Amino acid sequence: MRFQVNALDARQAFVAFELEAASGAAAGESARGRGLTVLSVQRRGFALELPRRASGLPVTLFSIELIALLEAGLNLVEALTTLAEKETQGDRHVVLSGILEAIRRGEPFSQAIAGFPQHFPPLYVATVKASERTGDIKEALSRYVAYQEEIDRVRKKVVSAAIYPAILMIVGTLVLAFLLFYVVPRFARIYEDVAGSLPLFSSLLIDFGRGVERHGWLIALAGVASAALAVYGATRATFRAWITDRLWQLPAVGERMKVYQLARLYRMIGMLLKAGVPAVPALGMVRDLLSERLRQQLVRARTDVEHGQPMSAAFGAAGLSTAVAARMMAVGERSGEMGEMMQRIAGFHDEEIARFVEWFTRAFEPVLMAFLGVAIGGVVVLMYMPIFELAGSIQ
Numbered sequence: 001m002r003f004q005v006n007a008l009d010a011r012q013a014f015v016a017f018e019l020e021a022a023s024g025a026a027a028g029e030s031a032r033g034r035g036l037t038v039l040s041v042q043r044r045g046f047a048l049e050l051p052r053r054a055s056g057l058p059v060t061l062f063s064i065e066l067i068a069l070l071e072a073g074l075n076l077v078e079a080l081t082t083l084a085e086k087e088t089q090g091d092r093h094v095v096l097s098g099i100l101e102a103i104r105r106g107e108p109f110s111q112a113i114a115g116f117p118q119h120f121p122p123l124y125v126a127t128v129k130a131s132e133r134t135g136d137i138k139e140a141l142s143r144y145v146a147y148q149e150e151i152d153r154v155r156k157k158v159v160s161a162a163i164y165p166a167i168l169m170i171v172g173t174l175v176l177a178f179l180l181f182y183v184v185p186r187f188a189r190i191y192e193d194v195a196g197s198l199p200l201f202s203s204l205l206i207d208f209g210r211g212v213e214r215h216g217w218l219i220a221l222a223g224v225a226s227a228a229l230a231v232y233g234a235t236r237a238t239f240r241a242w243i244t245d246r247l248w249q250l251p252a253v254g255e256r257m258k259v260y261q262l263a264r265l266y267r268m269i270g271m272l273l274k275a276g277v278p279a280v281p282a283l284g285m286v287r288d289l290l291s292e293r294l295r296q297q298l299v300r301a302r303t304d305v306e307h308g309q310p311m312s313a314a315f316g317a318a319g320l321s322t323a324v325a326a327r328m329m330a331v332g333e334r335s336g337e338m339g340e341m342m343q344r345i346a347g348f349h350d351e352e353i354a355r356f357v358e359w360f361t362r363a364f365e366p367v368l369m370a371f372l373g374v375a376i377g378g379v380v381v382l383m384y385m386p387i388f389e390l391a392g393s394i395q
Helices: 024-033 059-071 076-086 091-104 109-114 122-134 137-190 192-197 200-214 216-235 237-248 251-274 279-285 292-306 311-317 323-335 338-394
Strands: 002-008 014-020 037-044
Touching: 002 024, 014 024, 024 037, 024 109, 037 109, 037 122, 059 076, 059 137, 076 091, 091 109, 109 122, 122 137, 122 251, 122 279, 137 200, 137 251, 137 338, 200 216, 200 338, 216 237, 237 251, 237 292, 251 279, 251 292, 251 338, 279 292, 292 311, 311 323, 323 338
Parallel strands: none
Antiparallel strands: 002 014, 002 037
16 A cells, blocks of 8 residues: 655655555654654555544543643653553553653654554644754643644534534425425325326426336435445545535635635644744645645745745745735734744634634525425425315315
8 A cells, every 4th residue: 555654854854755555554664764753644545435533542632631740740751651541441542552662662752643643643743843852842732732722613613603504404405305205296196187287387296206106216226326426425535625626616615715724724834833843844744734725835835935035925925825914924024923923813814714604604594494495385385286276166
């Protein structure tokens, strides 16, 4: 199998390359054998892999517990030993024991956690590695926890705003499907003898019901095949990239998606700069955490920064800054607090995205309710219209 490895070399420069290995762990070991500090290992290829959530170590909780033990006066090895003893079995115990073994072999903490890329993201490893120069591991962990909590806060606001429209859409779709695929076919039997005298739209609806009744198994098979195809497509990076690319082309949606990506970029770079990582390596570390559409722009900005351009000018030339971000970055460069300013820019745009999502859901809810009401009510009226006409003729 082929894997892409992202790592830091002896000069703390970011490097990315591909190699053949039997597993991700073997690829990481091979890279560390070359004297590299592994940040992440990603599999390349076309194997079907259903997305699954890692059941191992929750990084944020692990960091909070480790900070508490370090503040209590324990050294790093003692704190990790305490956490390993607390977790007597499962993936968490395996990960903590593996980290302890690596540290006892003489590896630094950053290299030890880099051996478990499925649990510790590259940003976490880079933050810890930067802190090893100053010896302030608690500050680095606190910085990452604050970063993760801010990301979770924004994500929760977006999810909570989208829950009600999603439920409304699901329930409305189920009711409409029940009417079309269960109720309408049974009404079609009632109107078999009067098909020629039905109103046009009622006749079309009844014909649909007869078709569902005659070809029910075929329709069910097509539905299952469509669901399987959708699941398969969701597991393919190329299909997800295609969907994302289509969304980016929508005027309002694409602009907000770009702002969301830029906010993530500013927050990650700000955290790395505050941790002491130089600007050029920091820009290399965050490349794979962006969408495909922005990666080449980030490479261009990184090249300009390498050639001595200010970060505000490089980001502006590469199309990676908004009007607000450009001005705030210029202020950060003058004050020398670029890391802090990047995080403030991220916070500004995160709030902007949250307000847009809240506004959009509030505007979308009544439109969705009206559409579902018209669709469901239209089906019901078309089913009962012949009965209404029959009752009128009797009178």
